[in-house]
């Protein structure tokens with residue numbers, strides 16, 4: 123019995139004419155399939171539960187050329203060769219299950235694209251296993267949520283150059299376009315490179331959101347503004363160097379009024395945030411790679427702390443100042459300082475995120491072009507921002523830039539912002555407003571520019587209790603002081 127579902131165009135599933143297939147038709151997969159179809163590609167569609175496939179064809183079948191399939195065999199048979207098959211299912215075991223369902227039906231040179239939020243180590247494993255079976259595996263980060271999937275996401279594919287040659291033009295067509303018209307997709311690098319970059323994208327997203335949240339809290343508690351006033355401040359900021367999707371939606375959220383109570387929406391939402399996979403992975407990997415991503419880590423921890431309701435309840439009465447809101451011109455001047463602090467802290471977050479990508483690239487031999495990564499984040503993704511054009515320019519001018527802070531333009535901007543940055547943190551500290559993101563960013567900046575760090579003392583302590591040895595500033599070699607004897611020094 124032919125179990126395939128036909129669309130209005132009467133395409134037969136066995137006609138081997140779909141240029142691409144999408145399996146997994148929940149919100150992301152369905153919209154991605156529609157995006158391909160709207161861009162003129164014939165798309166085979168499949169889902170474990172066939173009702174989703176039928177629903178897609180019924181609701182959106184007239185948007186382009188779809189070939190519905192209810193069985194894996196029909197789905198694979200509907201694809202032209204080399205087959206390009208996108209998996210958009212729940213990350214983890216479901217992805218492995220789907221790969222195992224389809225791989226035996228594929229042939230040499232076919233391409234499986236995993237568009238889910240996979241951990242890059244899983245992607246490396248899957249790529250290796252499938253390569254041995256003659257199948258290309260393209261672990262692909264996709265950012266932009268359901269709207270992005272439909273209208274144009276930022277796409278971060280990893281995998282072989284050969285698979286990108288066949289897939290790249292299609293991804294370029296469905297991707298978001300930056301303001302200069304460039305598609306927001308690039309071949310990031312081999313095996314897990316795409317999912318690694320997507321992971322760090324999400325880590326930076328966490329940091330961006332935390333910094334924006336702290337700016338809001340400062341404008342509320344120290345400047346004394348209402349949510350509606352703060353929404354206006356963010357709208358103004360969105361016309362300047364902070365112009366970004368996250369600032370834009372922040373203004374929308376802050377100006378929203380709860381219909382049930384008439385109160386600002388932000389005042390009726392429980393102040394407990396979720397911290398799921400990718401932000402946490404970014405920090406875990408940074409620890410393994412030895413990369414200080416303190417701003418991203420603080421963002422993950424801030425969400426985690428917000429969810430510790432019992433701990434917060436038990437601590438609510440602890441001593442500390444209560445913020446005394448400013449007013450008039452003083453409040454407005456403080457708001458300008460917060461913009462400076464937010465911008466400087468944002469530069470640090472991106473500095474840390476790009477450091478992690480560079481470290482991952484070196485560790486796994488990915489040869490990632492950092493400027494190209496900045497370029498594909500300019501549109502479609504959650505952290506899209508005018509600012510990314512400048513990061514791209516910094517890496518294009520100097521691909522071996524050791525840190526974004528070493529770029530002259532960013533260094534000059536921070537030099538100009540730093541007085542206000544410090545003033546804002548001074549006010550936050552003296553008024554008891556928690557600003558872990560701003561503080562971590564400034565501490566990172568001051569640590570990097572320090573002539574001497576107290577790590578020398580740390581090394582002394584380690585040598586004292588554990589004979590861990592130390593290096594000297596004036597001579598080569600490793601040394602140990604005989605602390606419990608005569609405190610003479612020996613070279614080891």
Ligand SMILES: NC(=O)c1ccc[n+]([C@@H]2O[C@H](COP(=O)([O-])OP(=O)(O)OC[C@H]3O[C@@H](n4cnc5c(N)ncnc54)[C@H](OP(=O)(O)O)[C@@H]3O)[C@@H](O)[C@H]2O)c1
Nearest residue numbers: 146147148149150151170171210211212213216238239267
């Ligand atoms: N939502 C976003 O904004 C977003 C953004 C970027 C990336 N992603 C990633 O994109 C992927 C898809 O996300 P989503 O939100 O659309 O869907 P989802 O809720 O993560 O997953 C639902 C889909 O997975 C399928 N599935 C689950 N277990 C399966 C199994 N064992 N075998 C076969 N199919 C299985 C479901 O099929 P049934 O219908 O049969 O249950 C359904 O099609 C995920 O990896 C997600 O992390 C999501």
